Each structure stands twice: as structure tokens, then as C-alpha cells.
Amino acid sequence: MSPASLSRFQKRRRIALAILVAVLFIALLFVESAGSGRFHEYVEALGISLIFIAILGRTWCTLYIGGRKAAEIVDTGPYSVTRNPLYVFSAIGAAGVGAMVGSITVAVGFAVLTWAAFHYVTLVEEDYLKKNFGQPYLDYLARVPRFFPNFGLFREADMLTVKPRNLYRTFADGLLFLLAYPFFEVIEYLQNSGLLPVVLRLY
Template identity: 55%
Template sequence: MDKELKYGLGNYQQTRRIVLAVLVVVLFAALLFGQSTFPPDTAMHETIEMFGVLLIFLGIIGRLWSTLYIGGRKSSEVVTGGPYSITRNPLYVFSTLAAAGVGAQIGSFSGIILFAVLCAGAFHIVILREEKFLKETLGAPYQAYLARVPRFFPKLSLYQEGDTGSFKPRLLLTTLLDGLVFLMALPAFELIDGAQQSGMLPVWFTLP
């Protein structure tokens, strides 16, 4: 067993949390000096922001839904029900959705795309490492799952309810707390808007 397998799936899940936190912090820091081409308080700016709020809540709810099914079983069995019947990585899909919602808080379409693409790209690296581990650990059943269900983009026609397994409140709480990282963007970007309008923060670039 190589070094990656020795550390196990928990190591990759910790990496996922770190990647998510670092991405949000770095992108947030970069956007301190960026502004949408749609001025604050305009209809388009507000509409994009509200769409982003919807994406954030959909992402958080989707992550909770996914946790109900995976429930700490990812490294011990092939979970194929619920969100895992339409994509192999629903936690990453919903995290990317929420990250896009964070990007929308700048009031820019480009912010949505930028956050989503960077988040999905970073998660792709983690996904490949997880897949290597799970192929070694779960064998043929997981190989069949790989062949049937897409890695990232959901295929809704494959949906099956499946079994949620045993309920683990602690895991749901952890997932919910992770989701608070996304919600923190809402007041943070309001503060940035205010600071930019007052001249406290310079605007170095604009995004459409």
C-alpha cells in the first residue's frame, strides 16, 4: 500500500476543506479592489447579488443532502443513492455552486464564472486523488460506479432515491458549519461596497 493509501480518505477530505477555505479567502482578498461595471444599488447589481444568495443556499442545502447519504461511509462502501446516483461528487458540485454564489456578491457575471471555475478546478485535483484511493479500497463495485455515473456534472436521468444509511448528526453539523464560510460573504461584500463608495478602498479593476 503506497503512502497515499496509508493516510486514507480522511486526509483528502481535510484537503477539500483547506482548498475551499483558501480559495474563498484568496478570491475575497483579490476582490477587495475590484468592482462590478454595474454600480451598487442598480437593478442589475442587486439582481445578480440575489441570484448569488440563492446559489449559496442551494449549495448549502445540497451539501447537507449529500451528507445525509454519504454519512462517513465513503471509504467503506459505494454509495449510489440520492445525489450520488447522478454525480460521483455532489459535495464538490454543491460547493462549487455556493462558490459561484459568493462570486455573485460583487454584482458581476464574471465573478460568478471566476469563482465557479477556480473552485471546480481546485476540486478536480482532490477528486482525482480520492478516486485513486477508492479504486484501491472498494475495487470492482466502485469501478462499475465510475463507468455508470459522471464524475462532476449531474445526469438527472440517473436519479435513484437509495438508502441514506445511519443518521449522523455530528457530520451534518460539520457540513453546516463548513457552509457558513459561504454565508460570511454576504455581509463582507456589503462592507466592501460601502468602503469603495466612501473612497476608503481604491478600485483597481472592474468586472462585467
């Protein structure tokens, strides 16, 4: 796969993910938390915490990988414990978004769907990187897990070269996760007012 082919694949992937997210959000218009009172509030608070972890985590990853993903093997910082930390933090953010419904089931479902979507993406990216970097990347594959982090492998870089534009863009993208809070608060209000029918209740 050439760099141009990888770029086209990434664009198609982003479009497919946007469509999936839109479908899920439309479906959630008719889903309500089966829990109430403190349970509901605790799940929402957990969701906010996960979203902030995702925002900070994705920004941390960009300090190391920004603009270099297909140009060199980055194996320090978050990339020393998992080969795809950006996707890991995105899954955490997706779980946080799902938790804004007040449902653990939706939170876990969002995380699993995100992991499944990124699993295929990582296979394509790995094939590209194997062909472009050869044995050094194969050694990295053997050493570092694909998704679930092994913190015992952590090692820090001596020095980082940061591209501020990439850092700002990743941070701004991460803030989109926070839009889930007002979105689901409005949905909850409409459901409680009887303006939106509730088809499914989940804990």
C-alpha cells in the first residue's frame, strides 16, 4: 500500500466512522437509562471523567506522533506500552460519551464498537508499516501489544519535537467529546417532557 492509498483509506475510514456515529446518536434519541437518582448521576460523572482522560490522552499521544505516524517508528511514551494509544484513548472517550446516557451498558457498547472499528484499521496500517519499515517494525510488533497497554514496557523519550498545529488540532478534536454532555441533557429533558418516546431502557 502506497502513502497515497493509505491516505485515501484513512479518509474513507473517517467518513464511515462519522456515519456510524450519526446512526448511533439517532438511535440513542429513543434510549433512556433504567437507573435513576444517584446511579444515573454517578454514571454521568464517570462519563465526564473518561472524556477528560481521552482528551488529555490523545493530546499526550500527539506530542510523540504528530505528523510522523507513517514516516517513522515511534516507540516511546504512550507508544511504548501500546501500538495504538490514540485509538485506546478514543475508545475511552467513546465509553465516556455512552455513559452520558446514564447507562453502563451503552458506555461499554460504545467502547466495544470503537475497538471493533479500529481493529480493522490497525490491520491495514500494520500491513503498510511492515512493508515500509521491515524488520525494525516487526520487532516493535513482537514487543508492544496492539491495543491493551502493558505499562511495564513504558519508556520515555530523551527529547520531543512538537508541531503545535497538530497538537492544537488533536486537542480541539478531543473537545468534541464534551458535546455529548449538553446533547444528552437535552435528550433527557425531551424524554422526560414526553416529546421523545423511550423505546429502550438500559442499565
